[in-house]
Amino acid sequence: MTYFITLLLLIPLIGFLTILMSPAQNELMISRLVFTTMALHLFTSLAFTAFRILTGGQPLASDSIVIFSSGSFEYAMDFLVDKITLVFLLTGSVLTFVVTTYSRQYLHREEGYKRFFYTILLFYSGYNISIFSGNFETLFIGWEILGMTSFLLISFYRDRYLPVKNAVKVFSVYRLADVSILLAVWANHHLWGTYITFEKISDYQLVDRQLQTHNLIGIVVSVMIVLAAAAKSAQLPFSSWLPRAMEGPTPSTAIFYGALSAHIGVFLLLRTWPFWQHQAGIRMLIGAIGLSTGIVATGIARVQSSVKSQIAYASISQIGLIFVEIAAGLENLALLHCAGNAFLRATQLLVSPSIVSQRIGEYPRTQKSSSSLDRWIPQRLWTALYMLNLKEWGLDFFMYRYLWSPLKRLGAALGFLTTQRVTLFFVPAYLAGAFLCFNGHYIPLGLRQWLPTAFSFLGLIMAIKSFSERKNVWLSWILIITNHFWVALAVSFNESVPANQLLLYLSGVIFSGATGYWCLSLLRRYERHIGLGQFHGHIRRHERIGIVFFLSCLGLSGFPITPTFIGEDLVFSHIHQNQAFFAVFVSLGCIVNGISLIRIYARIFLGPGMHSQYELTYRSS
């Protein structure tokens, strides 16, 4: 049985690696590899499902694969298969198979043929890890991969302005969801005091007992889960990212934003259902989010004049209903609805170019609005409602105002931080901090408990400054690294953290930081401009540097390719339950760091570039 799971997880991953290795010019080979991979996966999924059904289909959990353990901390991968997994597996497998088969010919001669397919397969690997995950840590790995591949596919046309801009935008929402999960893991850690899997939380007695004693922290976990689910599934107030993500080739849009990616929030809710099912408030919250999204999004869908955004909002409104169904405990209905909606929207997106020949013939048609609503509502209210929908209820503006603007304004206030000043401040302050850390007896007692929070706050400031830095890429890069160092220092104050854990955390940071720095210096040798003031599109000329730099960005942001990934978890495990501010600062720093990294990458390597002089006049292309 575990053999099956391993196979299902490995097939797309192996497909990804072989395509990565194959020559970019050889379309035929890539196309065959993709087809074989996906056909194999589909076949295995079907066989697996049949097997599961025949053998009774009891939920099945694999043994934990412990990756790192130190003291009470244990980092392990866990897998779980039940009905939910199977539905998501089949939906995903069929759709990915169909869409990749479709794209083999559709993308013929497109620049980035290879890139498209290996990104899709990597995405699909992430999807499989998520749906098979048996604990939050494993889910988080898949979750991160989904976010990163989303970024890559939205910015598939990487030398154009809007795709890159929107990719960064979407990534920042995803980042929010990522960190929500991270916080949920943190809260969980304190809730259970031990390593926990999804299987264990389905034990009602156990959950109930824990929640009785830790009511507040239980709520925190649930809220974080809901937040992550809402962000990933484009529920209010995050909805506006989904239509804006539709910048890539139509098939990738169909599979990501029509189908799989948008429904992963639903999966998270279904998976954690046993945990929060007895928290009435949380269920009401989910229901309310779902219902309001359903109503608002259907209105927005109805006024959309572009076909893809119409499908996007229609899909969001159905996902809203699915949220309601989940809140009401109708798991089976939710699963059916979820699969149906994914199939429908993916198909609709794939055939969306046909709409011209379809609708144009539907005449004669009168001018009347095809809604029955406007007969019951006074004209004035109707107009207002229409306009509100047209403006997407200000959702996009909301994101701009409450997500980007405050960060930018805060960053502007930090304008005094130059490279020199940062160094002048950082080195002595850090040394002092480190000194105090090892010589704890110099610190007044009342101060000690506040120091970690203060240091993490400094780290956050660094991250914000890095994000809002508009010119100097070096400063921005160094600030991100220092953010990690502050966090490490802050944690060391908390208790005596074993040196090997700190090393684990910082090794990835140092390595990725140095590599990234080296990439930038290398690039500087060839190119005069590498600031953050505009998009530079250097990937066109320096593809290799770009790839290495991208990997360093991932490493630095805690993506599961360096030990920092586990280290991040570790850091959180050392944050005490009563240090909410500390946790908030560290997680905010994490969000901002990630966005800042992706922004640096986008600004330097993506976009219309220095070599086309038209950035200003023709960015809409």
Added chain:
Amino acid sequence: MNASINDSPAQNTLYDERETLERLRCFLPCQPPLKDFIHHNPLHGFQGLNFEDGLVRASKIFGYQLYLPLEEYRSLYSSGRISRSALEQVVLEKHPGTRFEDWQDKLFCRQYKTSFHVRIGSLRANWKRFYKVDLDSQTHPALFRILSSYLDQGVATWRFPVDPEGFIGSLRKMEQNGLVSFFRGKRASSLLLNTSCEIKNLLKTIVGRPALYSQYIFDQQFAHPGWSGMASWIENNAGSLLLERKISLQQLIQFELLLEIDALDSHFGHAWLPLGKHVKTVPEDIFAPVEKTELDQVLAIWQNAFEWTYYDRALTKLSRYKDKNGQHDDKSHQSLFCLDDRSGSLRRHLEQADPVCETFGTPGFFGVPCFFQAHPGGSYTKQAPAQSKPTHLIKQVGAAQTRKSSLVLPTGSNSLLRGWMISQTLGFWAAFKLVRNIFRPESWLTTPEPVKEQDNASYLTIENSAAYPPENGLQVGYTVHEMAECVENLLRSIDLTADFARLVYVIGHGASSVNNPHYAAYDCGACSGNPGGINARVFAWMANHQKVRELLYKKGVPIPERTQFVGALHDTTRDDITFYDTQSLSEENGQRHDHNRKAFIAALDLNAKERAGRFASIDPKLTPQRAHQVVRSRSVSLFEPRPELNHATNAVCIVGHRNLSRSFSWDRRLFMNSYNYASDPGGKVLHDILSAATPVCAGINLEYLFSRTDNLRLGAGSKLPHNVIGLLGVANGMEGDLRTGLPTQMTELHDPVRLLMIVEHFPNIVSLVIGKSGRLREWFANQWVHLVVIEPGSRAFLRFKDDGFVAYHPSTYPENVLEP
């Protein structure tokens, strides 16, 4: 304020709104909504200039890339696609007095700086420079969304509350609701509600210096040429939208300015100074003369050499023409085709399959310019070249409503509850259909008009009668005299006035493709991007009309009684032909038709096979029948962005007898218009032909040319990320500008060469003919189209150059070079 900022009184009166808008209109893309895509010269605003000068100007002002990159020409040279002799000839011709050696280094080795300062956009760039604000990203999304919702032709389920007052009027009405505003701040809102929003007044707030107004508007509108072009097109073609909308460029600018004021207000409060206060000097007028650089000269040489290398081979082929004695007494049939390059290759295969047939080419509206209404109460489609203004309307009566409502894009799926039902039922069904299409492509979507089995039972109102009152100023149907005139004119233009075969086919063309918003670009260019089957059917009906025949007899075009005309439609994507009204054929003609049909089928198979050679995914060793099957299934495949290659590689148009070109394969690069100089000594017919064919062919040619060289700005980019906006156009993603021109998938195989028009007649007559109208002359005199005349008798080639004709001697090639 700085003293240098005060402009002189003369500068302050520089701004003339009417003139600015007029000029703007000239340069904006002139592309109609998707449903009637018409090929046109994207640089129509520069057509008054010589081709090369126009290109230099266009590139310096608007930043277009109008030639291939230098490296590409060089590699074309090394692969032999540009010949040394053509290159030498062009150099000597363009730069007399220099030696070729002087240019050698520049042509082959020298590296040039390819980026240069572009004039458009330089004034508005100051927002970013001085104000640190990205105005476009603040205003464009809202502007595009509101514009597209207003103009939407049927995507949204809830309609925009359109007011008869027009765009601004509608917005004003909506803004009056008082609950929700289009704007963030109060000022823009009250400007919209309480003032007439004069552009001048708004610009005073934003720019503040009249000397800059004109350029500001240009900069602003060329930041989204797609939408501005669409607004301007709708303004100029009122009544052509299915859902009528009143918009003008002026209103678009007014609203955009309001949005800009609002964005600046919300960014800076009210405390911002107009842009003009920061801009120290008045920037250079964007239309000031431009300087031709050495790179421009080098590129022009390469382009001409590229063109003449091909033309030279084409002309050599023509010089090898053998006067085939093609006069058979008993012709199996005669066929009239569109002059289209795609019909051209079918003609060749038909002549091969049936050597005793005769084919003709003429613009595909077959001399019957009209509007067509497919269903009572439905919209009109224009079945005539873009520049003509038809006065007749043909209505289809009694056609079965074959249109199924769509199962996959039902409007109900947007709704909350219906969507709930649909996604759990249809969702699975849709997935099933999708899987099926991937393995066995077949059409399950409603396809564009031409593929639908044309309903032979339907009736067209071709003959005018008292029972038909005029509709919207159009006469319904033609009178007998008008019909006779139409038929006579066409038959005379192709010189088919005697020796009629028993069957004369009139074959229009259209294309069927699925999942393709640009489907109209695949249809007949001479029918304004509509399938030409209607015109063929109407023409055949007219020519079969008893009274028309009588009149024609009197006019000297005696059509024998036994001769019958048959209308037909050639589907260029599937390579299938549908014949119309065959039930009215006489018994003998019916048998002959059955016989001819076999030849058509054989020719269609061969044509499909020839086309298949260009598709990388089709095995070149297939038999014609198999290849035809593959081509057919391609046309209904959802994931095939290249159902056909359209006009790619078009290069030459021959106006003359078919015998001229008959001996050679032209690899689908040829437009052919039948014409006999002998029956038209005064050139009257030639004038009609050139007036109709030149804009159509040159429009196609130049649109392909510039979409190929600058796919970013003049083309539509890759098809794959396209998002259909309001059924009007396509954009990338949700927030992009409308993309004009052709997608990469249509142009990537195109060789960007200008059209070579070859006319068989005496040079003095041709001079006379093209001198008759300024618009026609412009094409040739300014070299947007090359012209070569074949002098009858001597068979010498004469090239039109500097208003005169000079002899042209094609190089000599061995035979095998010519026949690929």
